Amino acid sequence: MTEIATPATDSLSRTPWDMKEYQPHHTGTPLIQGEYDASLATLVWANGEQASFPLIWLRDHCACDSCRHPQTFERTFMLLDDAALTVQQLSLESGNLMIEWSDSHLSRFDAGWLQQRRPSDVLPETPVPQSRAWQLSHQTHVTSFGDYMAGGEARLGWLEALCRDGFAVLDDGPSEGGEIDQIAATIGPIRATNFGGRFEVYSKKAPNNAAYTPIALELHTDLPNWHQPPDIQMLYCLANDADGGESIFGDGMAVAEELRQRNPQAFQLLAETPVDFRFADERTDLVVREPVIHLDASGKVIEVRFNNWIRDSLRLPLVKMQAWYAAYRQFWSILREPAFRLHLKLEAGQMVAFDNRRVMHGRQSFDPTTGRRHLQGCYVDYDMVESALRVTARQLD
Amino acid sequence: MTEIATPATDSLSRTPWDMKEYQPHHTGTPLIQGEYDASLATLVWANGEQASFPLIWLRDHCACDSCRHPQTFERTFMLLDDAALTVQQLSLESGNLMIEWSDSHLSRFDAGWLQQRRPSDVLPETPVPQSRAWQLSHQTHVTSFGDYMAGGEARLGWLEALCRDGFAVLDDGPSEGGEIDQIAATIGPIRATNFGGRFEVYSKKAPNNAAYTPIALELHTDLPNWHQPPDIQMLYCLANDADGGESIFGDGMAVAEELRQRNPQAFQLLAETPVDFRFADERTDLVVREPVIHLDASGKVIEVRFNNWIRDSLRLPLVKMQAWYAAYRQFWSILREPAFRLHLKLEAGQMVAFDNRRVMHGRQSFDPTTGRRHLQGCYVDYDMVESALRVTARQLD
Structure with missing residues (x-):
């Protein structure tokens, strides 16, 4: 065991070493002591905190230009190549850690960066909020188009609401067409599907999808017939003057939790029984076998697949069939209860964004002879929403 | 219980009723008997087979123009709306089933279609093959560009190999640039990521990714820092004249299975321990916490995330750290064994396609002063590969 102690340095005068991270890290607390043995280095910070790091971890996390690419930071x-994992010298420089390895390689670690990475069971804080179920009484998060596009706190709050509630609204935007592309560009690339990239929702002469007719659309999730349905859907309203055509939304997470309360067996059946979803046309045949309710390992509802149009032939043993239908109908009937349905007649210049993996959407029928109804829609990846949220948050730090 | 029996009809003269399916169904065996009670209809086919269907199932699967959209087939x-679920009359017409419900709604079911959907635990046959691990001794599936583009059996075989092995090659194609778009168009839309849609792999002056440098690339999967990394990657070679630059592939499923054989504890640790993957640049911050090896509920390896460049700071309790590093190094060292590495110097006009969720790719370094190396790449969704496979198969039926 070799021990090195240096006097505490003034934290304010300490220059953080570049660890090739975009995420800012604490710089307030210098190291005041460091020691090591054959496998561990043990460090003490000026505030009294102490932690041990495996030497292999420190070597693996060296941020010098030959260990991390100076441009890409990758x-x-x-680790597998022949690298010395024994220390020749460990020292503190201006409260930061310097290690010279037995092959003379030099590694520098910023004290604050190390402090944030102490070996621990505790996860680091993340700016992405946990998902939370909601009902009609929920206050929808609304931000103006202009404030969102300007970035900063307004954009951060909107993206947080989208991650937490799976639902958020922009309003007071223009309605010239193409605004949805500008909004998507603040998040990430449009996720294209068998229905294309950006899509236009209005009544079409030769529809290949019920959305492109004027009929009422029962609450549903899109593309549950994909292994990986699109995550976030955005619908931007350019015109909504026809009679009818009110949009309806319902949180599948809330509906599933309500079913769990009222009828645990029915909930379990929908969570454990994969059923087929399928959409086919001349050029496409997309089918998956997945349950209606998806749980994570802890039993939390993380996804709902509900779409009566493209539910394929139900293939189950006879003994399970009646019980599955009963559970499915109970889920559906909860979904029809007013407490779980948020009605919203979109106005030109308004946009809704929702997490298609949990929030269902639908609409009332409309009469295309009484006026125009035109929405522009697209999907973006949840990964990119999280990314936009983190980048927005770090710019505010 | 009401029972109806009709004489067996000549199966060859029987016209199948339109069930609004693109997938062809058997038409050979007519129904010869049908009976029903308050909850079930029991049917007998001419070949002696018998099955019972819940009445609710039959009502739910009515394929008439008012129950299934005549254009979209959705x-x-x-089911939840007020519909009669009791039978007024059940009859057989030309060996097919006709039911008149108590509200006078009429449903017709083709005998062969019903036969294929008998309530059962047995899954229907699917043309999509199961995945299968492979090593160097594996015979790579190669199809010529021309044969693939022509469709039919050649395309079907290539798509089957891609689903089964996660790896397939096209050769003898042109090298004018953009061929990859033609190939993608036979499958589905390009999946865009934070690196854009179609990407160009050559040595760039300001790389934001190690791929865009001339350095060697250790075997890896792309974008393991996404919740949903892209599935299928295609790399089309336009030029490969520089010294070096040989491509290398390894099946993560095979490597993981080998680790399970040699060191079950290490395998389990990599399968149970989520670690962080992260890529950040000025506009992006994509991070997930996922294990290196992903198993399905039956313990089968279904995904591997391995990418040393964007493995983020390892955040684990101290007691787990050394064991995780040891397991990770053992996985990596198996990956370095020749039996698990397929070397391939791509030629102009050749393309590799591989399942990025399981097959790792890399390359040897190349010397950009000795010649040109230029690949065009893109990702497509596995969902669309399966779809293309099914459509190709049904066209051959």
Whole structure:
């Protein structure tokens, strides 16, 4: 065991070393002591905190230009290649850690960066909020188009609501067409599907999808017949003057939780029984076998697949069939209760964004002879929503 | 119980009723007997087979123009709405089933279609093959560009190999640029990521990714820092004249299975321990916490996430750290064994396609001063590969 102690340095005068991270890290607390043995280095910060790091961890996390690419910041150091994992010298420089390895390679670690990465069971804080079920009484998060596009706190709050509630609204936007592309560009690329990239929702002469007719659309999730249905759907309203055509939304997470309360067996059946969803046309045949309710390992509802149009032939043993139908109908009937349905007649210049993996959407029928109804829609990846949220948050730090 | 029996009809003269399916169904065996009670209809086919269907199932699967949309074929019948689920009359017409419900609604079911949907635990046959691990001794599936583009059996075989092995090659194609778009168009839309849609792989002056440098690339999967990494990657070679630059592939499923054999504890640790993957740049911050090896409920390896460049700071309790590093190094060292590495110097006009969720790719370094190396790449969704496979198969039926 070799021990090195240096006097505490003034934290304010300490220059953080570049660890090739975009995420800012604490710089307030310098190291005041460091020691090591054959496998661990043990460090003490000026505020009294102490932690041990495996030497292999420290070597693996060296941020010098030959271990992390100076432009991409990616790790170019290959742990498996012949690298010294024994320390020749450990020292503190201006409260930061410097290690010279037995092959003379030099590694520098910023004290604050190390402090944030102490070996621990505790997950680091994340700016992405946890999902939370909601009902009609929920206050929808609304931000103006202009404030959102300007970025900063307004955009951060909107993206947080989208991650937490799976639902958020923009309003007071223009309605010239194409605004949805500008909004998508603040998040990420449009996720294209068998129905294309950006789509136009209005009554079409030769529809290949019920959305392109004027009929009422029962609450549903889109493309549950994909292994990976699109995550976030955005619908931007350019015109909504026809009679009818009110949009309806319902949180599948809330409906599933309500079913769990009222009828645990029915809930379990929908969560455990994969059923087929299928859409086919001349050029496409997309089919998956998945349950209506998806749970994570802890039993939390993380996804709902509900779409009566493209539910395929139900293939189950006879003994399970009646019980499955009963559970499915009970889920559906909860979904029809007013407490679980949010009605919203979209106005030109308004946009809704919702998490298609949990929030269902639908609409009342409309009469295309009484006026125009035209929405522009697209999907974006949840990954990119989280990314936009993190980048917005770090710019505010 | 009401029973109806009709004489067996000549199966060859029987016209199948339109069930609004693109998938062809058997038409050979007529029904010869049908009976029903308050909840079930029991049918007998001419070949002696017998099955019972819940009445609710039959009502739910009515394929008439008011229950299934005549253009989109989607189910417009809403089970939850007030519909009669009791039979007024059940009859056989030319060996097919006709039911008149108590509200006078009429449903017709083709005998062969019903036969294929008998309530059962047995899954219907699917043309999509199961995945299968492979090593170097594996015979790579190669199809010529021309044969693939012509469709039919050649395309079907290539798509089957891609689903089964997660790896397939096209050769003898042109190298004018953009061929990859033609190939993608036979499958589905390009899946765009934070690196854009179609990407160009050559040595760039300001790379934001190690792929765009001339350095060697250790075997890896792309974008394991996404919740949903892209599925299928295609790399089309336009030029490969520089010294070096050989491509390398390894099946993560095979490597993981080998680790399970040699060191079950290490395998389990990599399958149970989520670690962080992260890529950040000025506009992006994509991070997920996922294990290196993903298993399905039966313990089968279904996904591997391995990418040393964007493995983020390892955040684990100290007691787990050394064991995780040891397991990770053992996985990596198996990956370095020649038996698990397929080398392929791509030629102009050749393309590899591989399942990025399981097959790792890499390359040897190349010397950009000795010649040109230029690949065009893109991702497509596995969902659309399965769809293309099914459509190709049904066209051959």
